[in-house]
Amino acid sequence: MENTYPSKALAEAVEAISSLPGVGSRSALRLALHLLRQPSDKIHRFASAIGRLADDVHYCSRCMMISDGDICAICSDARRDHDTICVVESVRDVMSIEATGQYRGVYHVLGGIISPMNGIGPSDLRIRELTERVKPETEVIFALSGDVEGETTAFYIYRRIEHTGCKVTTLARGLGFGDELEYADSLTLGRSITNRQIFNP
């Protein structure tokens, strides 16, 4: 494939870009040619922004969230409730929950989910670090995906922390706001009937 590229540098850039998930070699070529049309300093700024991902992004030593320093902005915010720890799979989940503006506690980023199929076991995740943060007065909220892997992970962690007597909760599951009944999957619909809530207009 590389032999068909008119320049080695172009071929290498296309190869690098097409290593990104969801980017095929055609799109990668389109993106590389787009970059090539930019002024040289803009290309260098682009490259150095990528390079700084390796050098300048740190992880919070408390919650494992991406951070500019040793402790992230959320963990160092005294106005947040440090006794409520929301357990998530990834950095993106923290960003999604933060975007709702509805949560005032802190987080713990596991860095993955227990998945024997993908060879990911409990020791690959930051579960020990979580158990060290849990005190009897803590509320642990599981904000994990609703599939078997998410439930397995939640259950595994639950067994590790239940002895502390802490409160353990999980995200409410049910129909989304604005969802129409006829398009809901039956598992979600079934659970939202079982877990029905008091009507409170």
Next chain:
Amino acid sequence: MENTYPSKALAEAVEAISSLPGVGSRSALRLALHLLRQPSDKIHRFASAIGRLADDVHYCSRCMMISDGDICAICSDARRDHDTICVVESVRDVMSIEATGQYRGVYHVLGGIISPMNGIGPSDLRIRELTERVKPETEVIFALSGDVEGETTAFYIYRRIEHTGCKVTTLARGLGFGDELEYADSLTLGRSITNRQIFNP
């Protein structure tokens, strides 16, 4: 928007990636987080592959194609027919035609197309460089898009080279191989009737 990113370096990488055409800020975040999960040296290799686009990609001084050196591989290939010059808009068009394996002449990359709507006039393109290459024995093939801008560009160039007495041709237009009549647009279908060819089984 940047304020919602947990790290300045991440925000800057997302901003850079989302400057690519067709990449929104959500996809850019997904790609940045994917990179972030890679080993540090892989991120740096990625960044330097991009940076080399600015430093190591040259343009052929004859046909303006991307090249590793001063003269591209096609222009320096003695087995190719240097009296047949295929005029294209972009580097990608050269790659598309080369991929067919059907063309043994050389190219001239205009670097765009005459488009008053986008403020691109003849002087923004490498038309003068083309006219300097055309000799009476040359065949110039217009391989430009079939829209008004492509035809305007072809006509403009034609007026500049017709005095040499060179041969001027253009890509055959008609139904694609395997196209079904019922799905062809009427302009293409009309032209393919007007320009019908001798049946030669």
